[in-house]
Amino acid sequence: MKLDPRHLEILAAIVDSGGLTEGAQAIGRAQPSVSRTVAMLEARIGAPLFDKNKRPLVPTELCLSLAGEGRRILAAGNTASAIVATFRTGHRGMVRIGGTPVFMDGVISTLIAEFQQNHPQVRIEQSYGYVPELMHQLVAGRLDVAICPTNPAALPQGFQFVPVLPGRNVIACGSHHPLLRKGPLRLADIAPYPWIAPPASSPLYEDMRHILRDIGVNDTRISFSGGTLASMTAILSNSDALTVLPYSVVFMARRQRVLAALSIRIGHPERMLGILTGDAEAANPTVRRFRRFIETEFGNLSRVIQQHEQNTVWRD
Amino acid sequence: MKLDPRHLEILAAIVDSGGLTEGAQAIGRAQPSVSRTVAMLEARIGAPLFDKNKRPLVPTELCLSLAGEGRRILAAGNTASAIVATFRTGHRGMVRIGGTPVFMDGVISTLIAEFQQNHPQVRIEQSYGYVPELMHQLVAGRLDVAICPTNPAALPQGFQFVPVLPGRNVIACGSHHPLLRKGPLRLADIAPYPWIAPPASSPLYEDMRHILRDIGVNDTRISFSGGTLASMTAILSNSDALTVLPYSVVFMARRQRVLAALSIRIGHPERMLGILTGDAEAANPTVRRFRRFIETEFGNLSRVIQQHEQNTVWRD
DNA sequence: AAGCTTCATAACATAGAGTTATCTTATTTT
DNA sequence: AAAATAAGATAACTCTATGTTATGAAGCTT
Numbered sequence A, B: 001m002k003l004d005p006r007h008l009e010i011l012a013a014i015v016d017s018g019g020l021t022e023g024a025q026a027i028g029r030a031q032p033s034v035s036r037t038v039a040m041l042e043a044r045i046g047a048p049l050f051d052k053n054k055r056p057l058v059p060t061e062l063c064l065s066l067a068g069e070g071r072r073i074l075a076a077g078n079t080a081s082a083i084v085a086t087f088r089t090g091h092r093g094m095v096r097i098g099g100t101p102v103f104m105d106g107v108i109s110t111l112i113a114e115f116q117q118n119h120p121q122v123r124i125e126q127s128y129g130y131v132p133e134l135m136h137q138l139v140a141g142r143l144d145v146a147i148c149p150t151n152p153a154a155l156p157q158g159f160q161f162v163p164v165l166p167g168r169n170v171i172a173c174g175s176h177h178p179l180l181r182k183g184p185l186r187l188a189d190i191a192p193y194p195w196i197a198p199p200a201s202s203p204l205y206e207d208m209r210h211i212l213r214d215i216g217v218n219d220t221r222i223s224f225s226g227g228t229l230a231s232m233t234a235i236l237s238n239s240d241a242l243t244v245l246p247y248s249v250v251f252m253a254r255r256q257r258v259l260a261a262l263s264i265r266i267g268h269p270e271r272m273l274g275i276l277t278g279d280a281e282a283a284n285p286t287v288r289r290f291r292r293f294i295e296t297e298f299g300n301l302s303r304v305i306q307q308h309e310q311n312t313v314w315r316d
Numbered sequence C: 001a002a003g004c005t006t007c008a009t010a011a012c013a014t015a016g017a018g019t020t021a022t023c024t025t026a027t028t029t030t
Numbered sequence D: 001a002a003a004a005t006a007a008g009a010t011a012a013c014t015c016t017a018t019g020t021t022a023t024g025a026a027g028c029t030t
Helices: A005-017 A020-027 A031-045 A061-088 A101-118 A131-140 A203-215 A229-237 A247-256 A285-310 B005-017 B020-027 B031-045 B061-088 B101-118 B131-140 B203-215 B229-237 B247-256 B285-310
Strands: A093-099 A122-128 A145-150 A160-166 A169-174 A195-197 A222-225 A242-246 A259-261 A272-277 B093-099 B122-128 B145-150 B160-166 B169-174 B195-197 B222-225 B242-246 B259-261 B272-277
Touching: A005 A020, A005 A031, A005 A061, A005 B005, A005 B061, A020 A031, A031 B061, A061 A285, A061 B005, A061 B031, A061 B061, A061 B093, A093 A101, A093 A131, A093 A285, A093 B061, A101 A122, A101 A145, A101 A229, A101 A242, A101 A247, A101 A285, A122 A285, A131 A145, A131 A272, A145 A285, A160 A285, A169 A203, A169 A229, A169 A247, A195 A203, A195 A229, A203 A242, A222 A229, A229 A242, A229 A259, A242 A247, A247 A259, A247 A285, A272 A285, B005 B020, B005 B031, B005 B061, B020 B031, B061 B285, B093 B101, B093 B131, B093 B285, B101 B122, B101 B145, B101 B229, B101 B242, B101 B247, B101 B285, B122 B285, B131 B145, B131 B272, B145 B285, B160 B285, B169 B203, B169 B229, B169 B247, B195 B203, B195 B229, B203 B242, B222 B229, B229 B242, B229 B259, B242 B247, B247 B259, B247 B285, B272 B285
Parallel strands: A093 A122, A093 A145, A195 A222, A195 A242, B093 B122, B093 B145, B195 B222, B195 B242
Antiparallel strands: A145 A272, A160 A272, A169 A242, A169 A259, B145 B272, B160 B272, B169 B242, B169 B259
């Protein structure tokens, strides 16, 4: 015989609160409703659940057994409600985030770790991609948030973009690079060193080409290409190679003291790093919460970087 | 947010059986029903439970969490069903049984032990009483079964009585009583010994008076009265006292070799030991099962006693 | 015995679950 | 690539169960 779990809940409530009226109140119903439910249950089971004509309602053995199961059902229902609640407040769920590889590895992953300290139930699914691919994934609904450099002026329809950092680059090197110990740098100083090239489809690749042209380096020697930030960092810190990286990436790595930026002013692209989303309204609470977190954290980071920049002498 | 436990059950069924159609089948509903239920749930929670437009239905993280609770609810519901099933077959529940003290202690308690070996979930609530009180308790519904001596010819309205044993008594003594070693007994042999008297309200008390009158003992010396069977047995086996006990009680005690019956034929009351109930139809399955057990066990006992009697020479 | 509290019953409105038939769409097959 | 297949979504309708308020009946208390 299949029993309605709600009936078992009611039994548990009645037994635990010691009366029909109280039980009804406990479960949020009117007294006649539970009275009738009990009567129906008794008729269906074919056995009394309470001793009739006794005023402090006395449950049957059978009733007590069933109430035990009802208690479990109530407990499961409560935790289910709690699950929904945490989900609705954004404390549970999944965020699918994508971004350009170097920036994700160098900046975002640290922020994610911080976010998860306060949101252990939120699962982050990270993927890498460049802007066209990211946009495609956003449109297809396979990505909740993209973090990438974008020119806000040329934003296509159907996207929302919140800029968080200027897309400023630096010439990066290992922290023991000989050029760091020199005074004002000139073209002749830089020219001898080999370069690490980002993937050709990366925005950084274009940036590097522009920079090299601007400072007059013509015959670039590419010693390494195709690696992620981890590989680039390893090679930079164990060689005299140079590369172009977002300033924020070098800034975040300052703690580890493996990367450094050459004190030479270079041109900046017309891009902003920011948070790109499709329809921001349709996002679930977890995604919204994550976005808010990223935005405020970037706000802080932006301020710190600006302060740091003012304390640094940039030379031409 | 309060969720309907049945919805969580459905979620669990869908997730576990891997599809809407199969889930519906698993839980015994039609496919459109669960489809609609899922849609309603999603609307209420405000979040998708399954990835839309994917054909092997892919549950959301949230859905998986909720399905976990649903699984618990299903489990609780199943054990609840099992509880009801065992109850309905009489393998669970409570039987309130009352009877005359000596007979309950000497015969019924042994049968109860046997019954409970096959019915560990059945609780027996035993009480003592004499016939008028037992009838009153039956009428008041505070007793399911009474086991007592009754004259079937004088049965009041509203009672059912199933006779199981003739109300035959014997003169009982300790197993080392000197009279047991004598040949044919005469009045003069019995006269010197003291007697143990049952309580005055007990049927046995009247029986004893009749027997003593029949065999011609006039000045009875009562050495003990008011005890239960345990006390009587202890005293009988440690003294030369005599008493009147139902033959079945002495018979059941034969294994312990502490009680014996004098080989002297005495008159028997016009009573039958039997099972007295109020309205037999209204009884729950457990009570019915217990009654059936008692009846068949008494049937066996009755046969064994009769065989035993035939092998015993009763002397006048 | 009167009064109070608590459960039972009645009557009616409504939401949800059940059904079958049919449409839409994702995936598989040829 | 188009057709076939399988599975989920919708629609329309019935019926059960729940919810409501008002009121009756029955224990328990004082």
